[in-house]
Each structure stands twice: as C-alpha cells, then as structure tokens.
Amino acid sequence: QSVLTQPPSASGTPGQRVTISCSGSSSNIGSNTVNWYQQLPGTAPKFLIYSNDQRPSGVPDRFSGSKSGTSASLAISGLQSEDEADYYCAAWDGSLNGLVFGGGTKLTVL
Amino acid sequence: EVQLVESGGGLVQPGGSLRLSCAASGFTFSNYWMSWVRQAPGKGLEWVANIKQDGSEIYYVDSVKGRFTISRDNAKNSLYLQMNSLRAEDTAVYYCARDSPDYWGQGTLVTVSS
Numbered sequence: 001q002s003v004l005t006q007p008p009s010a011s012g013t014p015g016q017r018v019t020i021s022c023s024g025s026s027s028n029i030g031s032n033t034v035n036w037y038q039q040l041p042g043t044a045p046k047f048l049i050y051s052n053d054q055r056p057s058g059v060p061d062r063f064s065g066s067k068s069g070t071s072a073s074l075a076i077s078g079l080q081s082e083d084e085a086d087y088y089c090a091a092w093d094g095s096l097n098g099l100v101f102g103g104g105t106k107l108t109v110l
Numbered sequence: 111e112v113q114l115v116e117s118g119g120g121l122v123q124p125g126g127s128l129r130l131s132c133a134a135s136g137f138t139f140s141n142y143w144m145s146w147v148r149q150a151p152g153k154g155l156e157w158v159a160n161i162k163q164d165g166s167e168i169y170y171v172d173s174v175k176g177r178f179t180i181s182r183d184n185a186k187n188s189l190y191l192q193m194n195s196l197r198a199e200d201t202a203v204y205y206c207a208r209d210s211p212d213y214w215g216q217g218t219l220v221t222v223s224s
Contacts, residue, residue, distance in 0.1 A: 002154065035210055044205060044214040088155050097169050099157035
C-alpha cells in the first residue's frame with residue numbers, strides 16, 4: 001500500500017491527451033513539491049517533472065504537471081507510442097521523514 | 111555528463127550481508143544529497159535511505175532501520191549501502207540517485223534467497 005495513490009493503469013490513442021492523478025495528504029503533497037518519473041520497461045526511472053510543474057531540459061512540452069491541495073496530476077498531450085511506460089509521482093513526507101512514491105501507473109497507448 | 115554506477119549486488123542467503131557502492135562522476139558529489147531507491151521485481155519504486163552532503167543527516171524507511179546503513183565518501187565521490195540481516199523481501203534492483211532524485215544509476219540487483 002503506497003502512501004501516494006495513483007490509478008494502476010491508464011490508456012489512450014495516439015494524439016490524445018491523458019492525465020494521471022496522484023493523491024496524498026497534508027504531510028506530503030500538501031506541504032511539499034511533487035516530482036514525476038517515467039520508467040520505460042527494463043530501464044531506470046527518468047526525471048520527468050519537478051517542483052510540481054517544471055520540466056527538466058530535454059523533456060518535451062507535451063508533458064505537464066500540476067498540483068492542487070493534496071493532489072497532483074501529470075498530463076501528456078499528443079500521445080505517442082513511445083510514451084508507453086510506467087509513471088510514478090513522488091514527494092517528501094514530513095511526518096515519515098522520507099520520500100514517498102505512488103504505486104505507479106502503467107500507461108498503454110492503444 | 112552526470113553518471114552514477116552501482117556495484118555490489120548479487121545472490122545472498124537470508125540473514126546475510128551485502129555492501130552496495132555507487133561511483134559518481136560528472137558533478138560535484140559533495141554538493142548533493144544522495145539516495146538509495148529500490149524496486150522489487152514487478153513492483154513499484156520504494157525509497158530506502160538518503161544522506162546529506164556532509165553526512166550529518168540521514169533518513170531511512172522504517173522497514174530497513176537497524177539493518178541498513180547509508181554512508182558516503184566525498185573524497186572518493188562514492189555512496190554506499192551496507193545491508194545486514196537481509197530478508198527475502200529485500201530482493202530488488204537498488205538504484206543510486208542524486209538529490210530530488212533527478213539522476214539515477216542503472217541499478218544493481220540484490221537477490222536474497224536460500
């Protein structure tokens with residue numbers, strides 16, 4: 001049982017826009033910034049979004065993040081086949097004194 | 111280019127010990143918090159521990175407290191994870207990661223089995 005809650009799966013067709021939610025609490029998302037990671041099969045996670053809505057250099061602007069209260073979202077527009085991957089949200093938890101991750105969302109491009 | 115290269119994984123019996131190492135390059139290692147994050151086979155990511163730039167602050171996930179020890183050697187640009195009293199549920203790929211984390215190594219597999 002992960003501290004942050006994500007839907008286990010999401011899907012969309014090429015060109016569509018999909019969103020992935022991440023729900024937490026006042027001790028994590030409610031008081032700290034959220035990062036998002038993309039993990040392609042058999043590879044290490046890749047830094048996708050930091051500080052709720054910032055993209056590291058090299059990440060396409062098709063990827064965007066937002067946060068409101070104790071929830072965050074990742075949006076992917078213009079869906080492409082290479083976006084098929086697992087996506088994780090993460091935030092520091094001040095009560096646990098540790099970094100917490102969501103359980104991950106497997107994105108399928110139909 | 112930032113590089114993080116883990117080593118030291120392998121097969122170990124329950125109750126055994128293992129020491130993981132992470133060699134960092136391409137950035138000023140002593141300026142960053144560092145972390146270990148693991149991923150059990152077919153499962154999600156789990157943060158294990160992190161350590162401040164000078165080692166003065168360290169945090170662990172509850173499940174490894176008292177068994178794992180994170181440390182660093184800034185002179186050698188290296189991060190370590192000493193794992194004792196290993197259990198089957200510690201079986202995972204262990205990633206070395208920088209800061210947020212932003213950069214990740216490729217991981218080293220630890221298998222705890224008899």
